[in-house]
Amino acid sequence: MLKAFKYRLYPDDSQARLLRQHAGCCRYVFNMGLEYRRKAYRRRGESRGYGDTVRLLNIMKKEKPWLREAYSQSLQSALRNLDTAYVNFFRDPGHFGYPNFKRKTSVQSIQYPQNCKVDFQEQKLHVPKIGWVPCIFHRRFEGRMKTVTISIEPSGEFHVSILVENEDETPVVIQQSVKDESDVLGIDMGVKALCTCSDGTVFENNRYLAKSEKRLRREQRRLSRKKKGSANRNRQRIKVAKINKKIANQRKDAVEKATAEIAGKSHAAVAVENLNVKGMVKNHHLAKSVSDASMSAFLTRLETKCRNKGKTFVKVDRWFPSSQTCSVCGHVNKGIRDLKIREWVCPRCHTRHERDNNASINIAREGYRLIARLPMDGGEVTPVEKTALQQDNQGPAVTDFAEAGRVLEREATCL
Ligand SMILES: [Zn+2]
Incomplete structure (x- = not known):
């Protein structure tokens, strides 16, 4: 059975810089693949698949050598995700919508299909091309690690989500009967x-949600008054991102509690x-x-x-x-x-x-x-x-x- 575990990651400055840079490469590759597939369709009515985008990636790597600094499997993962976005869209357009370009300002992520290692004792995670990164493993897991995804929040926090496959059988569910x-x-x-x-x-809803929202509105107003491109504006942007993150957590908390009780x-x-x-x-x-x-x-x-x-x-x-x-x-x-x-x-x-x-x-x-x-x-x-x-x-x-x-x-x- 597959289960995901999420932890907070604490890279040092140089690791953080590398992670951001690699996430940027993944985003670039995703957007490049999307652009390519869109154009092929618009200009010639042709559809391009995962394989075509991988071939394009190999050409791009020669033209833009900086792409080679990122872990190559992460770049391929980005194209794989793009393909999934297309498959989902064609299967259920009403629910998924057409794939969108990834923005620099939203959550950035890097996927590692393999080759990550965990050390629960030393509380660190080994990431290809980055090395050992401190990580708080607040709970252990057993089983085989599948995909590892590192995400960088706009607030500056790093998280890692680890998909784990273990031997446990999916528990047998006994269907309850409805009599009246x-x-x-x-x-x-x-x-x-x-x-x-x-x-x-x-x-x-969460009791403190309204309070956070009031704070968010105030800080957003302040953000809109700051000069574009200034250091002040960037600081304020991080502040707003942190409040947004808090609101998301507060909402999630209320949802988890209520659904569990129901x-x-x-x-x-x-x-x-x-x-x-x-x-x-x-x-x-x-x-x-x-x-x-x-x-x-x-x-x-x-x-x-x-x-x-x-x-x-x-x-x-x-x-x-x-x-x-x-x-x-x-x-x-x-x-x-x-x-x-x-x-x-x-x-x-x-x-x-x-x-x-x-x-x-x-x-x-x-x-x-x-x-x-x-x-x-x-x-x-x-x-x-x-x-x-x-x-x-x-x-x-x-x-x-x-x-x-x-x-x-x-x-x-x-x-
Ligand atoms: Zn009545």
Whole structure:
């Protein structure tokens, strides 16, 4: 089984300089390969593969001897990654997007497919063409080292991620059975809170996140006032990068804690809304809160953790009117599309609803219906309303619940 371990790396000044330089070579090679493949396609409609880019690299090495200073296998890895980016794009263009050029200002990385060594005793990592680099191995691993990736954050921190293969069999997961609706936990992804569960639990974002964000806005304003290319500006840029890193860590912390707790609950199944995160980020009003809650990261982590525990994980269609349906009598109240409405009273049965909790109960119910393959309840959502809701959410053209059932079936076979 493959597992990744991440550690902080502490190169000395000359090692850091070399690592940056080699990362720069990898970025150059990646971008060069991308440019070559793009041009070949645009000018002649031809597609170029990994092998073609490697041949190009060998020519480039003669023209630009500085490329030879970097570890040659790392340069090939960069081209391999480019190829993977293309393969992913052609397989699922909606999810992956066309490969982009790598920027000098984002995270830089170097990959070593082999020939790295670890010394847990002396707390150091041997890197080809660099030598022994001090590293804090806060936990040991056993097994064969596969790919080693060193990354350089814009904040100046160095990290190493080591992929390890060991003899351990993937643990056998016993599938939990879903007997009735109470076995399904519904999750409503929040705008204010991280998420709300149908059992009433609310997970908040990291308590200090708002504070860091305030600091970020202040330091970003300062950055924009500094003169381009000045030493002051560079110092300020590092400061901003450090705060960004901290915010990312704080978000990750909240996501890991919440997903672990949800996966640890006794429910045999978890139902979530199949949010089109990309579509939501484009909507400016929601943009901030969406990225705050790190929804897509949250859903991915939750799915993995649930499956590892043998829970069924279902995604309910996103145009399903979870916030607008009364979880007691089923009445659809279209008047509450506005996200500002946090509480409402059902005009039919007069139940007082807290928006997110009501939504999560509906998601649990719809999740159960999908798992049990029950028919849709009679007549609450008319075809006209359904179309209206679809347009409202700019959702994909899913026309009926039968389609959702088929999607679910496909997903279930992947389990
Ligand atoms: Zn009602």
